[in-house]
Amino acid sequence: MTRAELKNAVLRILGTVAPEADLTHLKADVPFRDQLDVDSMDLLNFFIAIDKELHVDIPEADYPKAATLDGCVNYLSARLGGQT
Amino acid sequence: MPLLGADMTAGRLVAWYRHPGDIVTRGDIIAEVDTDKGAIDVQVFTTGVLEQILVQPGEKVPVGTVLAVIREGVEPGAPAAAAAPIPPAPSAAAAGPPPSEHPRASPAARKAASALGIDVTSIRGTGPGGVVTVADVEQAAAGGSSDGDRQERMRRAIAAAVARSKREIPHFYLSTTISLERATAWLAQQNAARPVGERLLMGVLFIKAVALALREVPELNGRWDGQRAVRNEGIHVGVATFLREGGLMAPALHDADRQTIDDLMRGFRDVVTRARAGALRSSELSDPTITVTSLGDRGVEAVYGVIYPPQVAIVGFGKVVERPWSAGGRIVSHPVVTATLAADHRVTDGRRGAAFLEAVDAFLQDPGRL
Numbered sequence: 001m002t003r004a005e006l007k008n009a010v011l012r013i014l015g016t017v018a019p020e021a022d023l024t025h026l027k028a029d030v031p032f033r034d035q036l037d038v039d040s041m042d043l044l045n046f047f048i049a050i051d052k053e054l055h056v057d058i059p060e061a062d063y064p065k066a067a068t069l070d071g072c073v074n075y076l077s078a079r080l081g082g083q084t
Numbered sequence: 085m086p087l088l089g090a091d092m093t094a095g096r097l098v099a100w101y102r103h104p105g106d107i108v109t110r111g112d113i114i115a116e117v118d119t120d121k122g123a124i125d126v127q128v129f130t131t132g133v134l135e136q137i138l139v140q141p142g143e144k145v146p147v148g149t150v151l152a153v154i155r156e157g158v159e160p161g162a163p164a165a166a167a168a169p170i171p172p173a174p175s176a177a178a179a180g181p182p183p184s185e186h187p188r189a190s191p192a193a194r195k196a197a198s199a200l201g202i203d204v205t206s207i208r209g210t211g212p213g214g215v216v217t218v219a220d221v222e223q224a225a226a227g228g229s230s231d232g233d234r235q236e237r238m239r240r241a242i243a244a245a246v247a248r249s250k251r252e253i254p255h256f257y258l259s260t261t262i263s264l265e266r267a268t269a270w271l272a273q274q275n276a277a278r279p280v281g282e283r284l285l286m287g288v289l290f291i292k293a294v295a296l297a298l299r300e301v302p303e304l305n306g307r308w309d310g311q312r313a314v315r316n317e318g319i320h321v322g323v324a325t326f327l328r329e330g331g332l333m334a335p336a337l338h339d340a341d342r343q344t345i346d347d348l349m350r351g352f353r354d355v356v357t358r359a360r361a362g363a364l365r366s367s368e369l370s371d372p373t374i375t376v377t378s379l380g381d382r383g384v385e386a387v388y389g390v391i392y393p394p395q396v397a398i399v400g401f402g403k404v405v406e407r408p409w410s411a412g413g414r415i416v417s418h419p420v421v422t423a424t425l426a427a428d429h430r431v432t433d434g435r436r437g438a439a440f441l442e443a444v445d446a447f448l449q450d451p452g453r454l
Binding site: 018019020033037039040041044045047048050051057058059060061 | 272275276279280281283285286287326328329352353356357381
């Protein structure tokens, strides 16, 4: 997947977790938690959906690295290695 | 029409999923009703044959109205004529005389209507001689308007419930700060070894600790029936869940004290997801025996809740924060949480409430027991 495809995938997954959120104005360098009305259950569902759709199981210790749109895309890009 | 919470007075039948003559089994979902808190699946609590449907889709009826007759122990095809006499269905529109220009209303009802912003002259009275009662005001607040949008109706329903709670229940409040050093380490160790779909949240440890502590202070898992305290048999923890469009619900995790932590986590995820999707079952709204609420995700350090009648207690958890903590004669930094209890003073007292919070703390110091 390209970075653009990864970004689109992350946004699509976020949309399923927080369907009321206006993702067009999402700031890429601000934690999801600070700009979306999401709680710890939503974030768990987000990481579960990432695993389901992109086959990347993000360890809990790495959650902070994937807490923003940029951080999440960077993290997934690195984990998926040569596929991006 | 099942009572799906203290704030519900009526519901509209949306659809039947079973037909007369069908066999129904305890726990089956047989219908859907629309309430101020959304569409709810109605379960049955007996096994038998659905003999007769008494309320048709589109009809709005008061809580307690018989929706259908189920004949226990009757085989499919048995004649419907064998049915027992059916109590007449009360009509939501025939609860009393029509409102007059100057209806009589009790002082308490006028005060309640004023507090809720309702014009008392618009309310149909059901008291002696058509007097508007507090219950009439609450009913009007909960569902009087059929054309208001969902959010407004839910807000009114919540308003009626919390107003009743604060009016009738003498709350007392306790709080304690609990070190989560051990619970946090245990959780991290557990989650490091689990795939993402099986990981636990701190919230489920709180729920389980509350459920187990209720075994030690069972009067907090009770209800007030107007004259005396009654203890509930099962420990069904209602988890306060905010809804994205506004409002909240507190669906039950049944027998939370007897579930494994993994089963409880699966149930927790399931009811929160379904509450937000508007797909709860009737038993999940009617059965909670205590409520657990947490505003930790919103950065709040302590939450003092309003008891949801007829329950007699609500337990709150705030944000997990790092604080100086004295341990083994040294000051160290520990993750801590403020746990609160709001309880009904008619049922119990501060000493027992303190014992309850102490038990919650003890279970969180030994997370392997959860």
